[in-house]
Amino acid sequence: MSNVEAEPAEVTCTSTPGDVEVLTPREVPLGGPRAMPVRRTLPQKQRSLIGAWCFCDHYGPADTSMDVAPHPHTGLQTVSWLFTxxxxxxxxxxxxxxxxxxExxxxxxxSGICHSEQSTPSSTTLHGVQLWLALPDAHRDAPRDFQHYAPPTVDVAGATARVFLGTLAGSTSPVHTFSPLLGAELLLPAGTTLTLDVSEEFEHGVLLDTGDLRLGDTELGLNSLGYLGTGHATLTLSTTAGARVVLLGGEPFGEEIVMWWNFVGxxxxxxxxxxxxxxxxxDRFGRVEGYPGDRLPAPQLPGGRLRPRGNPA
Known part of the structure; x- marks a missing residue:
């Protein structure tokens, strides 16, 4: 997915452990004149990364269509995960x-790729998340690649999980990433309290998609992202009415990156x-064949350098 803000900020980001936080989203239009609104919880002024996760757009459910023309990326992996x-x-x-x-x-x-995204004619409702992973310096010029994986649904103490990256509750994704990571969708029935064993080396983010949720003693608002730093061997999630969440995790990234538009450098x-x-x-980005339209032009760079910002120490 593209970041199609007309005046995207240049962001210098670092990832360091921090206290528990609740990140609320800001709404961003996606897709040009007939834009679809998305809710962006990463990056933010107070926190730019969770592990290597550096971008989180959450959209729908909405009766809408998506048509994002070919656009470029560098220095990252894109993670697409749909609910509807x-x-x-x-x-x-x-x-x-x-x-x-x-799936x-x-x-x-x-080193460079470009892609397009269009909702299919039969898809009148879109609902999902689009995520980016920053590539560490040793791998940031990795060649173009694409992986697909349909994780099985596993039972976790009465809840269910689909682990699309990393390992959780005995389920491991075979998908290759360039740093230690976790990505999973969790469905919690009404009245559930779920304690998950997680890596103490990871920082974690819990995105609430539907329902109500408490992360430990902290209540999360709908569409918000709850952050928990390193040093925790368990995560406790509880819900009254039921909830769907996306769980993200990873070792602190430990490198500075600059994000602007669809580039990580x-x-x-x-x-x-x-x-x-x-x-x-x-030739750095190549061409998308089969898309019935023009490429997405890049916005103008900012007039000067913006103040670097990153995660709090």
Whole structure:
């Protein structure tokens, strides 16, 4: 998915352990003149990363369509996860695939890739999350790649889980990532209190999609993201009416990154060079075949460097 803000900020990000926080989303229009609103909980001023997770858009359920023209990425992996609907994906790696509920699509765009996303004609309701993973410096020029995985549903003390990245409750995803991570969808029936064994080396984020939820003693508002730092061997989730959540985790990233538009890099100059190459249609990003329209042009760079911001120490 693209970040189509007209004036995207340049963000210098670091990931460090912190106290428990509740991150509330801001609404961002996605998709041009007939934009679909999405709720963005990462990055934010107070927290830019959770492990390598550096971007979280949450959308729907909405009676809408998606049509995001070909756009570029560098230095990241995109993670597409749907609850409802179907999205057609095309990319410059030559992949033509579909994003469907309960099935992971992970695209690697290290040195450069471009892709398009369109909801299918039969999909009148869209509901899901789009996530980005920052690639560590040693792998940020990784070649283009695409992985698909449909995780099984596993029982977790009366709740159910689909583990699409990493390991949780004895279920392990085979999908390759470049840093230690966790990604899972959890469904908690009404009246459930669930304690999960997790890695103390990880920081975690819990996104509440539907229902009500407490993370430990902290109540999460609908569509908010609850953050818990490292040093916790368990997470306790409780709900009165039932809940669906997305659980994210990973070791603190430990590197600075600069995010602007759809690029992840390390310096302002590098991001500016990526933008210039996209506008010049160089081979770095390739071409999307089969999309019935033009590429998405890059916004103008900011007039000057913005103040770096990252996670609190």
């Amino acid at each position: 609907g179907e999205i057609e994906h095309r990319d410059s790696h030559g992949v033509h695939a579909y994003v469907r509920p309960g 992971l699509n992970l695209m690697t765009g290290g 390390r310096t302002h100059e590098e991001i500016a060079a990526f933008r210039e190459e996209w506008q010049a249609e160089t």
